[in-house]
Amino acid sequence: MGKADFLSPKAIGNRIKSKGLQKLRWYCQMCQKQCRDENGFKCHCMAESHQRQLLLASEDPNQFMDYFSDEFKRDFLELLRRRFGTKRVHNNIVYNEYISHREHVHMNSTQWETLTDFTKWVGKEGLAKVDETPKGWYIQYIDRDPETIRRQEELERKKKQDLDDEERGAKFIEEQVRRGKDGREPEEAPTFTELIRENEEEKIAFNMASSSVAGPSKPSSLLGASALKAPAGATAKRKEPSSASESREKKKKSALEEIIEMEERKKKKQMSASARTENWLQPNIVVKIVTKKLGEKYHKKKAVIQEVRDQYTAVVKLVISGDKLKLDQSHLETVIPAPGKRVMILNGEYRDTEAVLEGIDEKKFSATLTLDSGRLKGKRVEGVAYEDFSKMP
Structure with missing residues (x-):
């Protein structure tokens, strides 16, 4: 009997059956063949190909x-x-x-x-x-993909930075309130003087003008000279502290100026943060192998980066043995030379710039460098982190 036509109902039904899942009891895992019924599975088990596959598996x-x-x-x-x-x-x-x-x-x-x-x-x-x-x-x-871990760390870093900005804003407001309270002058208690009339026929008049708006009230010309007579030194003493407070207020920065300065500092910090990148590998720098997966033979050994691939992978050559290895960035760390040696800045504002190591601050885990190339040659840079520069061969 000939084979059914491709578009015949029987051929279409056969293709539909072959696409679906069949019973597991009629499936041969060694040959990866699915049979439709018991008779087909029996014929497959008697086939030469199946017997040959069983012999291979038995070895x-x-x-x-x-x-x-x-x-x-x-x-x-x-x-x-x-x-x-x-x-x-x-x-x-x-x-x-x-x-x-x-x-x-x-x-x-x-x-x-x-x-x-x-x-x-x-x-x-x-x-x-x-x-x-x-x-x-x-x-x-558990997702251990390096890209996913990097995104999570970036989100945590951004969240921490936002919290730090909020805390700085709250501290700034508290400082402004404290300064306002400290700079406020204590209110002087009113002094009462006895009103004496030397001449009974003289009229007494009080000027009730807006004293609170115009400032300290002046003695009325209609009052008797003896009634509001006060020592001349008293007014001079009163004027002195007011002039001192005015000069002190002029020296103090206004809240707007401090807010502007804080925003400028924040912009500078953001610009420096934007200049940083996750990858720091550069050719022709000395690094140290920190991974233990390669054994004690290569652990803590120094090497020179020969080539950088895909930004995060480096081909290194060991200084002592000369062996070449292909390692990820996470398996390497920078090398700090002795003061006076040349280094390469790997991250930050002065990335890809050669410099000379001037000194090391062990408490702050940073160093002082003098730029030795580029348009800013000779500039002294302080507070460069250990991981942002490395020794040059």
């Missing part, structure tokens, strides 16, 4: 099991990361979505007998957070 069964286990673990965690992110989800929900793919690796061909065993193993290895509840096991993916 080293652990190798095949490890391969299937690694593939199952990788695909399961990749689905968990891509589909659910860092959300806490039931492990059975993830597994049901995983096995819905036709080409997935079945669990019965791995080293784990049940999904619970696999979930416990993932938690023990630290690949995800797992916890057991009355409803079953829940799993939560």
Whole structure:
């Protein structure tokens, strides 16, 4: 009987059946072949290709099991990361979505007998957070991607900077209030004098003009000379403290001027922060290997960067042995030479500038440098952090 036409109902039905999932009992993991029924699976087991595959597996069964286990673990965690992110989800929900793919690796061909065993193993290895509840096991993916960690650190740094700005603003307002209270002069208690009339026929008149607006009231010309007579030295003494307070107020900065200065300092700080970058690797600088993954042979050894790749990866050559290694930026740190040696500034406003190390401040973990190249040659820069410069070979 000939093969059914491509657009015939039978051919279309066969293609629909082949796309869907079939029973697991008719699936051969070694050959990765899915049979539709028991008769097809029996014929496949009698085939020469299946027998040859079984002979290969019998030589080293652990190798095949490890391969299937690694593939199952990788695909399961990749689905968990891509589909659910860092959300806490039931492990059975993830597994049901995983096995819905036709080409997935079945669990019965791995080293784990049940999904619970696999979930416990993932938690023990630290690949995800797992916890057991009355409803079953829940799993939560741990994202250790360097880009994600960098974004989280940047968000935390920005949040901390905003909090610092708010605290500085609150302290500034408290300082202004305190200065206002300290600069306020104590109110003088009113002094009462006895009114004496030397001539009974003389009329007494009081000038009730707006004394509070015009300032200190002047003695009325209609009053008797003897009635409001006061020592001449008293008025002079009263004027002296007022003139001193006026000069003191002139010397003090106004609140607006202090706010403007604070904004300028904030802008300078933001400009210096914007000049900084996450990557600091530069060719022809001396660095120190800090990772222990390469063994004691390379740990704490000095090397010279030969080439920088993708901004965060460097090809280094060891100073003593001459071995070449390819390392990430996180596995390296800068080297601080003795005073008088040449260094390269790696970050900040003077990035890519050669300089001479003048001195080191161990308490502030910073150094003083004299620029030795560029248009600012000869300028002395203080407070450069240890991680912002490194020794030159």
